[in-house]
Amino acid sequence: NPLARAQYMLAAHLPRQLPPDGGFEVAFAGRSNAGKSSALNALCQQNALARVSKTPGRTQQLVYFEMPQHPDRFLVDLPGYGYAKVPHDLREHWQAFLDTYFRTRLALRGLVVVMDIRHPLKDYDRHMLNYTVERGLPAHALLTKADKLSRGAVGNAVQAVRRDLAQSFGDTVSVQAFSGESKLGVDEARGVICSWLEI
Numbered sequence: 001n002p003l004a005r006a007q008y009m010l011a012a013h014l015p016r017q018l019p020p021d022g023g024f025e026v027a028f029a030g031r032s033n034a035g036k037s038s039a040l041n042a043l044c045q046q047n048a049l050a051r052v053s054k055t056p057g058r059t060q061q062l063v064y065f066e067m068p069q070h071p072d073r074f075l076v077d078l079p080g081y082g083y084a085k086v087p088h089d090l091r092e093h094w095q096a097f098l099d100t101y102f103r104t105r106l107a108l109r110g111l112v113v114v115m116d117i118r119h120p121l122k123d124y125d126r127h128m129l130n131y132t133v134e135r136g137l138p139a140h141a142l143l144t145k146a147d148k149l150s151r152g153a154v155g156n157a158v159q160a161v162r163r164d165l166a167q168s169f170g171d172t173v174s175v176q177a178f179s180g181e182s183k184l185g186v187d188e189a190r191g192v193i194c195s196w197l198e199i
């Protein structure tokens with residue numbers, strides 16, 4: 001697993017704190033509680049990798065994880081949405097930062113959107129998908145907590161989201177079922193991410 005040695009590198013709340021824009025990176029977005037940390041941990045086969053993104057003060061930052069054996073390859077945790085208690089000016093700052101990041105970051109190769117399979121495609125999820133598709137970048141949707149539904153219900157949910165996204169975004173967004181709990185779909189998701197990172 002090329003992601004197994006991922007480790008915390010830095011957290012940025014300003015564009016100038018980002019690493020040099022010469023590498024390859026994949027960003028992860030998801031409403032809080034969707035299961036993004038669990039997904040990152042499962043993909044990297046670590047128990048507490050993404051815990052760092054949840055420490056106070058980091059909920060409005062881009063958190064970078066590096067792969068020591070693959071220089072300039074990064075996973076980027078975008079934790080900043082769905083947190084109710086963020087003051088207004090901080091929220092505006094965060095929006096502006098995210099906007100700049102998506103519009104200008106050359107290293108960005110694709111976006112993984114983590115959604116609870118029972119509550120997919122909320123406004124913010126679509127907003128994040130819009131950013132990437134506008135840039136001409138691919139996105140991959142993980143419908144997580146699939147272990148909470150029957151196999152039939154999982155299939156139906158995946159089909160419904162696929163149809164919806166195909167209508168909105170064409171074939172630039174792919175969709176799969178996932179579970180950080182049962183590890184369903186972990187290999188498939190890792191395959192997509194590693195192909196974007198060319199590792």
Ligand code: GDP
Binds near residue numbers: 030036147182
């Ligand atoms: P985040 O806020 O998006 O990073 O979400 P977390 O990864 O912290 O998960 C939020 C809650 O959902 C936690 O209680 C997790 O244990 C639970 N959870 C996350 N992924 C799964 C999953 O695949 N299956 C189940 N059953 N629970 C999950």
